[in-house]
Amino acid sequence: MKNELLKNEPYKVVESLKKISGDDWVTNDLSQIQGYLYDETEPLLRPEASKDCVVVKPGSPEEISKILEYANEEEISVITRGGGTGVVGGAIPTTASIILSLERLNKVVELDEKNLMITVEAGVTLADLLEVLNNQSELFFPVHPGDEGAQVGGMVATNAGGTKAVKHGIMRNHVKALEVVLPTGKIVNLGGKLLKNNMGYDLLHMMIGSEGTLGIITKVTLRLYAKSKYSGTLIISFNSQQDACNAVPAILQDGITPLAVEYMDRDISNTSAKDLGTTWPASKGSVDLLFILEENNEDELYGNSEKIVEICEKYNAVDSIIAETPKEQRHILEIRSNGYTPYRDNISDALDVAVPPADVPQYFNDIKELSLKYNNHILSLGHIADGNIHNFIMSDNGKLPSYYEELKEEIYKAAIKYGGTVTAEHGTGKTRKKHMNLQFTDDEINIMRGIRAVFDPNKILNQGDIFD
C-alpha cells in the first residue's frame, strides 16, 4: 500500500471523503484525531500510531462501500475502529490510514422477541445493547467482555469472550447474521434468523474473529435468551492455586454449570478493592475462586451453592463466603471487574493464554517457575473454567524488562505444550502476531494469508494486523 496521496496531499483525501460522508464527519486535524489513534493496549507494548491519518465517520453501509472503493483506487489503507477497547493494537493505524469509525451506525434495527433475536447496527455499544434489553425485554444477551464501551461490531470482529463463557459460550455462539462491506466495496448479507443453516461454506463464521481484516461489519443479528430469575455469588478461598484449579472440573463434572468461574490471586483482589476504596471480603487463604450462579428457582440456587462449597472443601478450601444480597454481589463483582485497572501503569503485558482446563494446575506450576527464574512477580487472573488465564508480566520501574520477550515466549511455549493458545479471547492484532508460528505451521499460515487475499486483493484493510 503506497498511501502516497494521504502522506503528500492529505487535503485531497479529506475532500474526497467529505463528498461521500459530508463535511461534518471527516477530519485530519490532529487535536480531533488524537482520540482515534490508540486503543486500550498497554502503553509499554502498543505500537506507535501514524499521525498521517484521516478520520471518517460514515452514516451508512453505502457510504462505507464508496469509501472502500475510493481507498482501492487510491491505494490508501483503511483501519476500522469500533469502541477502541481492544488490547492487542488491532485498531491502531501504524501506517498513514483512513480511520473508519463505526460510531454513527448506532441504531437498534429490530428487537424480535418471537425469534429470540435482536438486530443492531455495528456501532451500538455493549452498554447500549444491555440498556435496551433491560428496558424493553425479558430477554438477555450473555457475552460480556470487561469494557461496556466495546461495540457489537468490534465484539464480533474480535470474537469476544469474557466472564460468562462458562455457561453461554463466546460471541461466535450467538451471532446469527451479519451485514458486511467487503474490502472491495461489495455489501453482503451472511446468515439469517436461522438456528440451522448448512448451505455452502460458512462465510458468517469466517467473519467472526477476523479482526477487521476480511470486511467491515455494519449490522449484526444476535441470539437472545430467557433470563434466569435467581442469582448468587460465592467466594471460595484456598491456600494453593493447584487446589483451587482442581476443584473446578470436579464442579462441572457434578453437573453444575455456573454463569462464571473466575480465578484471582489475592494480591489482585486486595489491590483492586483498595483502589476502589473498599476491602475484599475474604482474608483466609491466598487465592480465590469467584462463582456466579444463575438458576431458575431458589432451591436450585441454594442446592448448587452448597454443592460447590462441599466440593471445594474436598479440595482443601479454607473459607467460603456467600453474597446474600444484590448489593453484596455487586460489591464483589465490581472488585473483580476492576482487577486490571490499578496495575495498568505497572504492567508490561497482560497475557491471554488458554490451556485445556484440566491442565491449568500444571500451567500454574510453570508460571511459578518462570516467575522465580526471571524474578518477575507474575500475577494471575482468569476465566478459569475456560482454561483462560491472564498473566500480568510486571514492568521494570515503568519500563519493559530487558528479558520481556524471552519470558513472554517461554510463557507462550508453556501454554502450547499443553495444546493451548497464545490468545484465547483478545485476538492476534499487532501485538501477538509475532508468535503465530508457535501455534501454526507455515502451511496453515499460508492458507490464512490466501483467504485474506481472496477477500482483500489490494490489502486495503487493517494493515499490519494478524500478519505483516
Ligand SMILES: Cc1cc2nc3c(=O)[nH]c(=O)nc-3n(C[C@H](O)[C@H](O)[C@H](O)COP(=O)(O)OP(=O)(O)OC[C@H]3O[C@@H](n4cnc5c(N)ncnc54)[C@H](O)[C@@H]3O)c2cc1C
Ligand atoms: C478493561 C478491559 C477488559 C476487557 N475484558 C475482556 C474480556 O473479558 N474478554 C474479551 O474478549 N475482551 C476483553 N477486552 C477487550 C475488548 O473489550 C474486546 O476485544 C472488544 O470486543 C473490542 O471491541 P471494540 O468495539 O472496542 O473494538 P476495537 O478495539 O475498536 O477494535 C478491535 C478490532 O476489531 C476491529 N473492528 C472493530 N469494529 C469492527 C467492525 N465493525 N467491523 C470489522 N472490524 C471491526 C478493529 O479494526 C480491531 O482490529 C477487555 C478490554 C478492556 C479495556
